[in-house]
Amino acid sequence: MTARTELRRVDLRGSSPSTAELRAVLPRGGVDVNSVLHLVTPVVEAVRERGADAALEYSETFDRVRPDSVRVPAAELAKALDQLDPDVRAALEVSIERSRIVHEDQRRSETVTTVVPGGTVTEKWVPVERVGLYVPGGNAVYPSSVVMNVVPAQVAGVGSLVVASPPQADFGGLPHPTILAAAALLGVDEVWAVGGAQGVALLTYGGVDTDGAALEPVDMITGPGNIYVTAAKRLCRGAVGIDSEAGPTEIAILADHTADPVHVAADLISQAEHDVLAASVLVTTSVALADAVTREVAERTLTTKHSDRVATALAGEQSGIVLVDTVADGIRTVDAYAAEHLEIQTENASEVAGRIRSAGAVFVGPWSPVSLGDYCAGSNHVLPTAGCARHSSGLSVQTFLRGIHIVDYSRDALDGVAKHVVALANAEDLPAHGDAVRVRFESRS
Known part of the structure; x- marks a missing residue:
């Protein structure tokens, strides 16, 4: 029988860690490619x-x-x-x-x-x-x-x-x-x-x-x-x-005292089901919620189909519960974590979600679990992992499009900017660049 699973805790209450310190202390696993x-x-x-x-x-x-x-x-x-x-x-x-x-x-x-009149730049998108x-x-x-x-x-x-x-x-x-x-x-x-x-x-x-x-x-x-x-x-x-170098899947949940511990535990387990390296992280202002989720996770892990896999993932260094003082501190924390999937289960969840800056996808309120996004929300579930949501997006139509600029200038439009092109070319010690413009206006007999 699978041993009872207890998520480790990181207590950030009473502290004001920098972004670098947050990244260092938050649960994070991953793989060494x-x-x-x-x-x-x-x-x-x-x-x-x-x-x-x-x-x-x-x-x-x-x-x-x-x-x-x-x-x-x-x-x-x-x-x-x-x-x-x-x-x-x-x-x-x-x-x-x-x-x-x-x-x-x-x-x-x-x-x-x-x-300028006679000078256009067109951006077209080509698959x-x-x-x-x-x-x-x-x-x-x-x-x-x-x-x-x-x-x-x-x-x-x-x-x-x-x-x-x-x-x-x-x-x-x-x-x-x-x-x-x-x-x-x-x-x-x-x-x-x-x-x-x-x-x-x-x-x-x-x-x-x-x-x-x-x-x-x-x-x-x-x-x-x-x-x-x-x-x-x-x-x-x-x-x-x-598209990206995808790592093991991950979920972070930002929750306060209003969250249902059964929902939170079920969602943490749902991601842990993927892989022993999957990450499940709860960031909360409520010790009571943390305790209730810990109990729910332990009980539900025993009965879920892939209990050994789930237990290993939840007990790993990549998973845990992070305690913070305020929802604002929680927002800073989950932004530093930059989860592939981020759930917001707080009061005024929509407003809190609007303040998030780093996540692959954000799931708002008790009726928007990650599982919905995995299958039938309409959103894409191929998302950045391992903190890459700080700088990268998930799969979308844009992934498959290339932006091409088409530059179309008339003689007069080029003439109006020629001296500036020459000046910048000379400043970069690339005089032939300037010559490529200058020769177009030299008379040739």
Whole structure:
């Protein structure tokens, strides 16, 4: 039986820590990507040199199965959708519909700025040509990640999409059938049975499938994965664009005496269910709430399905309860933590949420749990982790768009600014830059 779980406590009451001190003392786990680079580098290099052959060999080693081909046959996608549980299909359809509603509103329009008469700068948004969308395997099946990756890419206008997901020995070397069904439901007809570092490398460099068909490389890779996937994304970055280096999932909850300890405990456990490295952090002004949540977590961990995994995550250094004096102190604390998912369960939760500056996504009040965002809120659940919400955003339509400036000046418009271009070019000791403007106005016989 799983031992009773007790979250460790960090007591910040009566102190005024700096931002640096907060970052140092708050619960934080994470993974050291550098520690596995030496293992991942040979995998990436082998796939770069030998393509699909190498990727399939590594699948046999790591996934215990060698698919007949990398690309999943169209008939298997259709079969998976046809056999999908009707309740799961209905839930996926709602998730897709709501996700499209939100992401459609993220579309950007072309902007034309008239700087001077005859001189314009236009910013147009062009989608990435081809994108690889990674959907992990491992402890769980993630059809929701198919939705979260595919919908914004489609709304952005990406013309060529490939979903890559690890082959499963239990399904004859195909990705999990629910993953295939979700892809089919979204109209994605190209799915690769490849995962891990070898999957990232094959998406980056491409290759030739077992039937001689080309596996075209992509321009960008998005989607979360384990430490080996993250390391491969780091190694391939530059040859291909990436969304982020995703770490273990995390939740922070800012709560006061009004919060329901049952809700708080259930939400902390829900994130701990993902992975033994998942982080669950409660920041609260109420010792009574902290005590009640501690009791609820201990009891509920014993009965939840993945109790060992949950208990390990909650007992880890990445999880805990942080006591603060005021809600304002709590806001400073969660901003310093910069959680992937942040719940606000306080009085005036909407007002408090409006004061948050650093979070991947904010969930307001008792009826907006993170689980809602994972599936059916319409928001995206591919979010920055490990404090990266201080400077980065989650996956969105913008992820798949490139802004291009189009500069269009007439002769008179250039003439009006020519002397300033020359002056700045000379100040930077780049006289040829100035000459490139000057020669346009010199008379030539």
